Amino acid sequence: MEPKYKRILLKISGESLAGDKKMGFDYNIILSICKSIKKCVDAGVQVGVVVGGGNFWRGRSSGEMDRTRADHIGMLATAMNSLALADALESLGLVVRVQTAITMQQFAEPYIRSRAINHLEKGRVVIFGCGTGNPFFTTDTAAVLRAVEIDAEIFLKATLVDGVYDKDPHKYSDAIKYASLKFSQVLNDELAVMDGTAASMCRDNKMPMLVFDISRPDNIFDAIMGEDIGTLVSEI
Secondary structure, eight states: OOOSOSEEEEEEOGGGGTGGGOSSOOHHHHHHHHHHHHHHHHTTOEEEEEEOOTTTOOGGGOTTSOHHHHHHHHHHHHHHHHHHHHHHHHHTTOOEEEEESSOOTTTSEEOOHHHHHHHHHTTOEEEEESTTSSTTOOHHHHHHHHHHHTTOSEEEEEESSSSEESSOTTTOTTOOEESEEEHHHHHHTTOTTSOHHHHHHHHHTTOOEEEEETTSTTHHHHHHTTOSOSEEEEOO
16 A cells, blocks of 8 residues: 655654653653654655643743743754654664754754755654744744755644544534634634644745644554544635
């Protein structure tokens, strides 16, 4: 059976890397996620990855700190997570390149679109760190931006929720899960699946998004195979 997609952008939440510890890394969880990514690569899929930094830092909860500086700290958190993912992927025999939106030449390449695409075409996993390199933008927005730039066929948003709901399923037992919906509805109904900038970018660039639960890591592989999981969001 052939994969449904040939090139994807996978967004992994930082919180998912911490597991029950809620902070930092749970290496066993990171490894299980990376094993699923390896299955995708082995199936011939080109994989770009953006990872959040919420297991170390959340800028919006940084109190009285200057927002720009808080976001800079968040970018560094994503760089740490990017290197941890790279280490786990390399331990499984994959070739990985970490590219960052802020220059960190001692341990990562600067983000260059053509170089990233070249790596993908050679079967390397490319991990994009430091968000967009600018404050006031989330890693969701960075993930959509990279997905569009590298001509990914779909944006896979791996979270700790198994799809998009009309309200928080952790708070409301009667929350209803969507099988599919449009980005226009995400924006109009202010659904908390991603920030408005990211949703608008997906809509305007016709980038479909699949939201699914990362607590079962093999959902990543199931997603690229076209299995019926999560919630598909598009404007088609």
